[in-house]
Amino acid sequence: MSGCPFGQTGDAAGVERSGEPNDVVTSRGASDGGTAATAEAVTPRMSRRGLLSLAGVGGAGAVAGLAAGFLGHDAVTATAASASVPAAGEAVVPFFGDHQAGITTPAQDRLHMAAFDVTTEDRKELIKLLKDWTAAAQAMAAGDPTGKTGAVDGPYDAPPEDTGEALDLAASKLTLTFGFGAGLFEKDGKVRFGLDGRRPEALIDLPHFPGDDLQPGRTGGDIVVQACADDPQVAVHAIRNLARIGFGKVRVRWSQLGFGRTSSTSRAQVTPRNLFGFKDGTNNLKVEDNALLEEHVWVAPGGPASEQWMAGGSYLVARRIQMHIEIWDRTSLREQEGLIGRTKGVGAPLSGGDEFSTPDFAMAGRNGEPLIPMDSHMRLAHPDQNNGVRMLRRGYNFTDGSDGLGHLDAGLFFIAFVKDPRTHYVSMQLAMAKGDTLSVEYLKHTGSGLFAVPPGVQAGGFIGEGLFA
Incomplete structure (x- = not known):
């Protein structure tokens, strides 16, 4: 499908599911925080985790034996000493750029997204927090600890400046993408932080769509942070440290872990599958589609003066969609394919062809x-x-245990970036909520959020700097 709020059923088979960092490729580029379509091959090396996973459950002895087999006995000691330290710049997505990384960046395999409520009402405190977050995000994206002294080099009787669980792990293509919700501009009828007249018109309050069962604890938020990486621990470490830095100024409103991307944002990636077993994201916008990205994703300059701070930015729509897994699993293959409109195996339109064939809706x-x-x-x-x-979709599968009634609490955490949610999301979601049998009978939207994502950060600047200029 193309831009649907559940699945564009299409793009991938061959997705890495281990959550381990890719030690062979570094993605770099110019426009999206340095993540355009080019991929630079670097010398392959095996990470500490990769070596352990190859050794299975054999423990340290198995690792040593495996290393000896590959390298010879004399090299084992040197390998053991160096394997835990990632090479400089390995799997790093640059933080600075014209657009924030984590939008057109080739989709990583893991997600940790969190929305924060801002508890301070002091404009200077908020700006300082955004500057501190910028410094921390830049460091973590480079694979470095936060703060000047990190996790182990500070005063022994003071809390460390980094929590430490990502020590010895590669950067794993970590990206951190920040967005501002409507509550940052106004709350309870009061303008906040001197931002009167600065809320973009496109940052609307999303309507209550038919069938929505939104939970307040999974909806809204003043600031959202999307952390994506190929290692789940790296993504969790990033959100944890931003929350730690923000203590006393922000509190977490909701967070969501995701495994297994449900979209491809580069033609170098294959199409993944959602938890209904169908390919998801076949016709998604890609980093290579420059003209289409300008038309549908990036906010153009030339709007009202009060909104120029959003030029080069985008709008993030987040929807937590619970799937009725047990009902789906008792549905015939014929009905499943009819509900989706594609074949389950190849992902071709039911009108014929292959996965990427143009559907013939009149046939x-x-x-x-x-x-x-x-x-x-x-x-x-x-x-x-x-x-x-x-x-442009960047969704993820999720499983959050059971719902207390013996059913899996699992589904799709839908994420999309659009130029204007009024024209590029709301009308389509209304049509889906009313006429899509899949949405009506097999899906339930339990969380929602809309955020203005400012343009990328330049060296020496901070997240959202234009908003406070």
């Missing part, structure tokens, strides 16, 4: 009915049915 079967049903997910989400608008 009818022997009974005269469209081969791609009128209420199918792909038909209702396709750009041809939505005035040509598209979005």
Whole structure:
């Protein structure tokens, strides 16, 4: 599908599921925080975790034996000493750039997203926090600890300036993407932080869509931070340290862990699958689609003077979508494919072809009915049915235990970046909520958020600097 709020069923088989850092490729580029489509090959090396995983459960002796087999007995000691220290710059996505990293950056395998409520009402304190977060984010994206003394080099009788669980781990392509919610500008009828007239018109209060069952503890927030990485511990470490730095100024409103991307944001990536088993993200916008990104993702300059701080930024839509897994698993393959509009194996449109074939919505079967049903997910989400608008999706699968009734609390954490949610999200979601049988019978939206994502940070600047200029 193309830009649907659940799945653009398409892009991947061959997704890394280990959560381990990729030690072979470093993604770099110019526009998205340095993450354009080029991938520089570097000398392959095996990380400490990679060596352990190859050794299985054999412990240190197995690791030593494996290393000896590859390198010879005399090299084992040197390998053991160096394997835990990642090479400089390994798997690093640059933090600075025209756009924030973590939008068109090739989608990593793990997510930790958190929304914060700002508890201070002091503008200077908020600006200092954003500056401190900028410094910490830059350090962590480079694979370094936060603070001047890190986790172990500070005063022995004082709390460390980094929590330490990412010591010896590679940067794992960590990206940190920041956005501002409506509550940062106004709350309880009062303007905050001197930002009167600075809230963009596109930063709307999302409507209550049919079928929404939103939980207050999973909805909204003044500031959101999206941490993506190929190692779950690296992503969790990032959010944990931002929360630690923000103590007394912010508190976590909600957070979400995600495993297994459900979108591809580069043509170098294959199409992943969602928890319904279908390919997800076939027609997603990609980093290579420069003209389409300008048209559908990046906020253009030239708007009202009060909103110029958003030029080069985007809007992040987050929706926590619980899947009725048990009901789906008792549904026939024929009905599953009809609900999606694609084949489950190859991911081709039901009108024929392969995964990337253009769907023929007019093609009818022997009974005269469209081969791609009128209420199918792909038909209702396709750009041809939505005035040509598209979005860039970066969703993740999640499993949060059970719901207390013996059912899995699992589904899709939908993330999309759009130029304007009024034109690129709301109308499509309304159509999906009303006419998409999949959404009506098999999905439940339990969390929601909309955030203004400012442009990238330049060296010497800080997150959202233009907003406070």
